Amino acid sequence: MKAEKKEVNAIVLDVLMKGHADDPRPSFKREPLVQAMGLEQFKLLELVPKPTVRIELYEKVYIGDAEREKVERVKRRIGYDDLTQTAKGELPFIIEKIIKEREQDFVLFFNKAISITPKLHMLHLLPGIGKKLMWEILEERNKKPFANFADISARIKAIPHPEKMILARILEELQDKDVKYHVFTTK
Known part of the structure; x- marks a missing residue:
């Protein structure tokens, strides 16, 4: 079995400044999350942004192992059903853009x-x-x-x-x- 390649760059599908709405913890204990898609293998990911940065929809972010500018860490890989409605709505447009590029x-x-x-x-x-x-x-x-x-x-x-x-x-x-x-x- 070949080793799975890691995504290096991702494009932002949605930004959840207070984390998931269905998270039972109080909002001040939730961490902000970014739902994104890898540019090479179309992996759907949940990222944790650095506390002081602002990340926008459609923004391309570096998620490789070296010095990340805006992303603290990749929290987990997610499935389509884990995406927010906003992310699901943006997905076809972003994929179309990647296909053209x-x-x-x-x-x-x-x-x-x-x-x-x-x-x-x-x-x-x-x-x-x-x-x-x-x-x-x-x-x-x-x-x-x-x-x-x-x-x-x-x-x-x-x-x-x-x-x-x-x-x-x-x-x-x-x-x-x-x-x-x-x-x-x-x-």
């Missing part, structure tokens, strides 16, 4: 995706891709690798927005605990 990583997925089992291909895991569309993608990438999302859309007419398929898959992997294959996230 890391476009080449996701285009590489279309260029390098392989079979998982004799009857299941990694491309099948994207919503809307069946056998016929999978074969069309494989034929096109064998002619010439895809350069970007626009290239995928131009060459595969049935995929006008490949980034939306990736967004839907990432959300499914985060929301559904029973997803067997994690393509873009880690369990």
Whole structure:
């Protein structure tokens, strides 16, 4: 089993200055919390900010091991159900932004995706891709690798927005605990 990579940077989904509302402790005993998502593996995290700093929604924060500017520590890894309503509402927009920023990583997925089992291909895991569309993608990438999302859309007419398929898959992997294959996230 390979060692799990740690997230180094995260983007803020919600800031809870008085901790969780359902925390039974009096508010003065609660610590402030930040709900965030890692930029590499889309891990959902709960962070404890340093006492004197101000952290904003959508802010990118460093959470690696060295000197952290704004985060005291990573408190725990959380699941989708642990997110606040605000964080759940912001999640699709933030994931979409990350997909655009890391476009080449996701285009590489279309260029390098392989079979998982004799009857299941990694491309099948994207919503809307069946056998016929999978074969069309494989034929096109064998002619010439895809350069970007626009290239995928131009060459595969049935995929006008490949980034939306990736967004839907990432959300499914985060929301559904029973997803067997994690393509873009880690369990």
